[in-house]
Amino acid sequence: MYKVFINEKKLILSEKPEIVERNIAFEQDLQFDIAMDLLQNTSTKDVAIYHNDVEELWSKFQNHYQVIEAAGGIVINPENKILFIYRLGKWDLPKGKIESGESRDDAALREVEEECGLSNLQLLDFISTTYHMYHIKSQPVLKKTYWYHMSYSDAKTPIPQVEEGITKVEWKNKVEIQQDVEKSTFNNILLVLEDFLSNHDIS
Incomplete structure (x- = not known):
């Protein structure tokens, strides 16, 4: 099963x-656009497209749209807290687009460092991938974001990357x-967070 969020x-x-508001048996790619229209232009909150494979x-869904890949992380400090950014x-x-020729894990580290003003992060393990849709010049885009578990042991205070619209880090x-x-x-x-916290305890 794959879950893609649209607005x-x-x-x-x-x-x-x-168990959703609308189920669609897959027959042709046009049904992807029908599902998107339902989610964007009606009150329908969730749609499922199903197929035995x-x-x-x-694969057909990904080939139907432009795909952009990004990477980011859940960072844990010595106090067993998680690092969050506040934007819009x-x-x-913290996360961002993977640059041409860049590996997923390198991109995850770089984006966290840039958005939070930190360095010396340690990459631990892969968590999961999330998917959401947005538009570039009215064209739908599928964004795939790869998430990694990281640790940070220094005492430097994080600094928000204000030029990216981040106002707090x-x-x-847990509370x-x-x-x-x-x-x-x-x-x-x-x-x-659900994937991560199902396998890790935080304070």
């Missing part, structure tokens, strides 16, 4: 119908995440 609404690609379905009224995790514990972040973040960020 915080959910498109599921799966092997069978799901979900990997083939996912939402809490987020803060370390947050602060529940009280602050979960109430004002994106659905794909909630997915990453």
Whole structure:
């Protein structure tokens, strides 16, 4: 199963119908655009497109749209807190576009360092991949973001990359995440946090 977010609404690609407002049996690529139209231009909150070979379905979906890849991280400090950025009224995790010729893990480290003003991060392990859609010059784009677990042991205070619209960078514990972040973040960020916290304990 794959979950793609479009304006915080959910498109599921799966092997069978799901518990959603609208299920579409896949027959042709046009149905991708029909699902997108439902999510963008109606009150429909979630749609599933299903096919007995979900990997083939996912491959067709990716080939139907322009794909941009990005990478970022969940960074843990010695106090066992997670690093968050605040941008455009939402809490987020640091991430950014993978440059030409750059590896995913190198891009993840570079983006976290640039957006948070830190260095000497240690890359630990891969967490998960999230997917969301947005538009460039009215054309839909699929953004794939690869997330990595990182650690930071220095005492330097993070500095927001203001030229990227980041106004705050803060370390947050579990209670602060529940009280602050979960109430004002994106659905794909909630997915990453869920994946990470299912295997890691934080304060």
